[in-house]
Amino acid sequence: xxxxxxxxxxxxxxxxxxxxxxxxxxxxxxxxxxxxxxxxxxxxxxxxxxxxxxxxxxxxxxxxxxxxxxxxxxxxxxxxxxxxxxxxxxxxxxxxxxxxxxxxxxxxxxxxxxxxxxxxxxxxxxxxxxxxxxxxxxxxxxxxxxxxxxxxxxxxxxxxxxxxxxxxxxxxxxxxxxxxxxxxxxxxxxxxxxxxxxxxxxxxxxxxxxxxxxxxxxxxxxxxxxxxxxxxxxxxxxxxxxxxxxxxxxxxxxxxxxxxxxxxxxxxxxxxxxxxxxxxxxxxxxxxxxxxxxxxxxxxxxxxxxxxxxxxxxxxxxxxxxxxxxxxxxxxxxxxx
Amino acid sequence: xxxxxxxxxxxxxxxxxxxxxxxxxxxxxxxxxxxxxxxxxxxxxxxxxxxxxxxxxxxxxxxxxxxxxxxxxxxxxxxxxxxxxxxxxxxxxxxxxxxxxxxxxxxxxxxxxxxxxxxxxxxxxxxxxxxxxxxxxxxxxxxxxxxxxxxxxxxxxxxxxxxxxxxxxxxxxxxxxxxxxxxxxxxxxxxxxxxxxxxxxxxxxxxxxxxxxxxxxxxxxxxxxxxxxxxxxxxxxxxxxxxxxxxxxxxxxxxxxxxxxxxxxxxxxxxxxxxxxxxxxxxxxxxxxxxxxxxxxxxxxxxxxxxxxxxxxxxxxxxxxxxxxxxxxxxxxxxxx
Numbered sequence: 001x002x003x004x005x006x007x008x009x010x011x012x013x014x015x016x017x018x019x020x021x022x023x024x025x026x027x028x029x030x031x032x033x034x035x036x037x038x039x040x041x042x043x044x045x046x047x048x049x050x051x052x053x054x055x056x057x058x059x060x061x062x063x064x065x066x067x068x069x070x071x072x073x074x075x076x077x078x079x080x081x082x083x084x085x086x087x088x089x090x091x092x093x094x095x096x097x098x099x100x101x102x103x104x105x106x107x108x109x110x111x112x113x114x115x116x117x118x119x120x121x122x123x124x125x126x127x128x129x130x131x132x133x134x135x136x137x138x139x140x141x142x143x144x145x146x147x148x149x150x151x152x153x154x155x156x157x158x159x160x161x162x163x164x165x166x167x168x169x170x171x172x173x174x175x176x177x178x179x180x181x182x183x184x185x186x187x188x189x190x191x192x193x194x195x196x197x198x199x200x201x202x203x204x205x206x207x208x209x210x211x212x213x214x215x216x217x218x219x220x221x222x223x224x225x226x227x228x229x230x231x232x233x234x235x236x237x238x239x240x241x242x243x244x245x246x247x248x249x250x251x252x253x254x255x256x257x258x259x260x261x262x263x264x265x266x267x268x269x270x271x272x273x274x275x276x277x278x279x280x281x282x283x284x285x286x287x288x289x290x291x292x293x294x295x296x297x298x299x300x301x302x303x304x305x306x307x308x309x310x311x312x313x314x315x316x317x318x319x320x321x322x323x324x325x326x327x328x329x330x331x332x333x334x335x336x337x
Numbered sequence: 338x339x340x341x342x343x344x345x346x347x348x349x350x351x352x353x354x355x356x357x358x359x360x361x362x363x364x365x366x367x368x369x370x371x372x373x374x375x376x377x378x379x380x381x382x383x384x385x386x387x388x389x390x391x392x393x394x395x396x397x398x399x400x401x402x403x404x405x406x407x408x409x410x411x412x413x414x415x416x417x418x419x420x421x422x423x424x425x426x427x428x429x430x431x432x433x434x435x436x437x438x439x440x441x442x443x444x445x446x447x448x449x450x451x452x453x454x455x456x457x458x459x460x461x462x463x464x465x466x467x468x469x470x471x472x473x474x475x476x477x478x479x480x481x482x483x484x485x486x487x488x489x490x491x492x493x494x495x496x497x498x499x500x501x502x503x504x505x506x507x508x509x510x511x512x513x514x515x516x517x518x519x520x521x522x523x524x525x526x527x528x529x530x531x532x533x534x535x536x537x538x539x540x541x542x543x544x545x546x547x548x549x550x551x552x553x554x555x556x557x558x559x560x561x562x563x564x565x566x567x568x569x570x571x572x573x574x575x576x577x578x579x580x581x582x583x584x585x586x587x588x589x590x591x592x593x594x595x596x597x598x599x600x601x602x603x604x605x606x607x608x609x610x611x612x613x614x615x616x617x618x619x620x621x622x623x624x625x626x627x628x629x630x631x632x633x634x635x636x637x638x639x640x641x642x643x644x645x646x647x648x649x650x651x652x653x654x655x656x657x658x659x660x661x662x663x664x665x666x667x668x669x670x671x672x673x674x
Contacts, residue, residue, distance in 0.1 A: 261600075
């Protein structure tokens with residue numbers, strides 16, 4: 001068997017500020033015939049996620065930065081085409097984090113075999129994968145959500161936010177969510193959000209805080225933070241005593257060229273006894289089975305609506321990634337190969 | 338028995354920015370003969386505390402604001418002079434929160450009888466009272482301190498900070514503390530602080546963060562926050578993953594006339610999985626016996642050094658309070674009557 005040619009995208013340069021096409025380089029790689037213990041995979045779906053922006057910066061973090069010149073890593077679901085490992089056979093569905101490439105050959109150890117038929121394959125990159133797990137553990141564990149509380153989620157129409165909103169509804173909560181367009185607010189209402197707020201109506205935190213207070217006169221118990229900036233400031237102002245803020249992301253600042261100031265009302269944490277806690281989903285992997293059991297049951301029962309924005313073809317991958325920062329996606333942003 | 342005349346200090350006006358003498362009004366009140374269920378008390382010690390600044394502002398909080406024209410409330414230790422209540426007798430030592438007055442007559446229900454001989458009476462306003470309890474629960478419960486960790490406390494030479502530093506040493510921790518003068522840093526070293534830092538050497542958080550990183554190359558596990566501003570920003574930069582920040586106060590902003598921006602590096606909460614939590618000591622009163630048992634044992638064993646700054650005479654009370662914001666006190670600031 002010959003090597004399999006594979007279009008791939010590499011990091012061409014580290015972006016400062018908003019990334020653009022110049023930061024990505026198209027190249028032709030190859031997936032050789034797999035030797036013993038190796039598996040050749042043809043990708044079906046690629047994931048683009050906001051956290052990848054952080055890995056483009058050369059700084060100390062919980063994962064090493066992407067290397068310039070290397071293929072961009074990220075979640076991908078593919079199909080085994082040839083296998084040199086007894087645990088994998090052609091046709092198997094597998095997950096890798098090997099990223100933006102059409103095909104690859106890799107050690108069987110870096111592949112996770114996926115069940116077939118339970119959910120569509122690409123769901124393992126979204127609702128049944130990392131974004132879904134982020135929503136689940138962030139809301140229930142870090143946010144310590146109790147049934148019937150009032151929840152606010154920013155970027156509510158995003159891959160994580162849309163799941164947060166729906167889990168909160170399953171837990172009989174009142175849910176307030178922000179999004180950046182009226183269409184997205186319509187989507188939020190369609191998945192049960194009680195108060196959908198187009199944050200672009202506000203130029204600073206005061207207007208947003210007023211809208212939050214109107215939606216939750218008794219205050220917010222749990223804020224699921226995806227955005228930062230004026231969202232965090234408004235939320236702190238509208239929190240109820242003993243409220244919890246689960247910090248998943250702060251996308252508003254990911255492309256800033258200088259450090260943006262934080263909320264000017266942090267002192268309210270004291271009289272309100274607020275807890276603000278950052279988290280990373282990979283710390284909670286040991287509890288993944290509980291997540292999968294709940295999530296597949298919810299999906300099966302029609303309690304979770306899965307929304308995806310799909311671009312076709314590997315050459316759309318940089319554009320798919322960049323659109324995360326212009327807010328073009330509703331639900332999970334995916335590239336279909 | 339005649340009424341007892343009592344000099345008292347009332348709130349004359351709500352300060353905007355740094356308070357001054359014009360915000361306090363001297364008046365002559367009176368403590369009448371106590372009827373049934375009432376007790377007449379002559380105060381011996383008055384407490385001034387930074388949190389009182391917050392009560393001078395007319396805003397919703399966990400305690401109602403001070404009223405203009407009313408005597409300023411605050412912790413006080415006094416001696417019973419006459420009693421109409423069977424639970425109190427002349428000579429008893431009592432604590433009240435009735436504040437800045439020489440004497441008063443009040444319901445026995447608002448008085449707490451204090452044990453004699455265990456610690457000096459004024460200790461119940463400091464190390465054995467609210468500031469000591471704030472240090473204890475903030476560090477051990479909110480900060481979830483484990484033996485041997487690295488602790489940073491700002492305003493380390495203050496009433497609360499100096500107890501935080503010493504409890505952390507009892508728990509075999511490495512302790513870093515900031516203060517605003519070289520004399521205070523000497524005091525910090527005298528109570529066992531490993532790295533005393535005069536923060537006035539730095540004009541922004543970068544210098545302070547560098548000093549913290551030099552003192553704690555492995556990072557800070559628990560930051561006990563009394564100050565805010567550049568202290569919080571520097572601490573976030575120097576925290577270790579899974580670090581905890583117990584937010585007791587943010588005195589740097591108490592006299593600000595406009596809201597000051599928060600730390601520009603809050604996003605680091607995510608990769609570092611930091612928890613930042615505000616607290617109020619009165620929420621932990623149910624556990625006061627555990628605190629008192631530990632604290633009296635530590636004082637008896639010479640493990641806690643009590644430092645006080647004392648001004649004499651009720652007419653010094655406004656000055657004692659104002660000095661909290663210029664940093665004139667080392668340890669607990671008290672007025673002796």
